[in-house]
Amino acid sequence: MNVRKFWTDEEILEELSQEKQKRAAIRQLYIGYYQSLQGYILDNQGSEAEAAETIQKSMLVFLNMVETGKFSKGSAVGPVLERVNRNLWAGTLADRKSEKRSADPGPDMTQSGNGDVARSLAEIKGYQLINALYEKLGNKCKKILMLYHFESLSLKEIAVEMDYGSELLVREDIDRCMIKLTAQLSENKHACNLVRKAIDDGK
Amino acid sequence: MLNYLNGTLGEEDRSIFEKEKAHDKELQERLELIEFTIRAVKMNGNKETIRRVQQEFIQEKLENKNFTGIATPGIEKKKMPVIFWLKIIAAVSITCLFLFTIYVLRNDGPSVYEARYISYEIAADWTLSTQENLLESLFIQGEFRQMFQAIAGRERERLSATELLLLGNAALELDSARASLAYLEQLGEIRDHTGSDDFHEELDFYLALTYLELENYHKALHLVEKIRKNETHRYSNNFSLLDQLSIKFRMLI
Known part of the structure; x- marks a missing residue:
């Protein structure tokens, strides 16, 4: 570069x-x-x-x-x-x-x-907990969430990149993967409480 | 909730959702959790980007031992555009011009006279008449006023070239350029009249100085150019190019 x-x-x-x-x-x-x-x-x-x-x-x-x-x-x-x-x-x-x-x-x-600084550090602890769960998602879910939320690609771009038939399918998959991730968090009460604490500490 | 966060809810649904959210603490918390989860995904990407950039950066640092950061400039020399160098050249030129102008403005005729004046030294091999001998000895002793007393009663036209030169210089020593001018111009007339070449270099130099002191720049410039142009002239190194330019500049203003 x-x-x-x-x-x-x-x-x-x-x-x-x-x-x-x-x-x-x-x-x-x-x-x-x-x-x-x-x-x-x-x-x-x-x-x-x-x-x-x-x-x-x-x-x-x-x-x-x-x-x-x-x-x-x-x-x-x-x-x-x-x-x-x-x-x-x-x-x-x-x-x-x-x-x-x-x-x-x-x-x-x-x-x-x-x-x-302290508030930001608290948030990062929370992110780490969520990312531990994110790593457990399948590769397709991880990729689609990353392309959408981190790289900010449009649904159309993701459809091309990941070979989807339509943008609607991309949308559905993004939501499905997100629900999967948040469900994992909700299922783990301890992690969920720690994340909530991180959110509060970060405010 | 995801549709709300994605901004894909219709206006009506969005309004309903926001109203519900305002009263439902649990809904607020769930929404907050999803937003936080999205940020976590983003931060995961950031973490990976930072890791890669750092890896590249450290690798470059290792390959380039002379690496220094911005704090101590050195790396990634900023390529200066042509306009930058043109500005530098313009700034230097303006500064030089400004300094030159200041020099020239300060360097008027009397200043050049002060800087370039040297007392006349009598040549050892002169063959002099009695009258001339008297003026010479008074000149050597620095008795300049007595030189004029010694010639009192004699007409200027009857003075010899040697006497005129000595008297012209004596007048300069007494800070009277106007008196000097009379003797030196008289010497010039004799030289023109007889075609004699005696004292022509001395005359050029001291007459030029006299004109400078009297701020007669036109005549001074003519003589200074003549002296500087002739490399064999005894006084060719006594005036600089800057002196010449200063005189020209004075003529302009």
């Missing part, structure tokens, strides 16, 4: 909201901030591998903040990303300490940090 231009914060935020440019926008985030985010972790008892893992999570949290409107307009991207990264790394360090003390359960990551 040859992006021969540095993007402004406004451009990055705008393109993150457009599926077709999202990948390029994420790449810009890496070009612009990976080094400083990694530097922070390396300076605070972390390894390069731990930095890579934390930065990946930070990007996800940041993206969720942008997509759910938790990223306040007018804020600069860099400081927010750094705050997310700091919070996540503080959580990791706290986990590490509690592991040493063995008996204590690790602190809840959603409690680390404050406000928008």
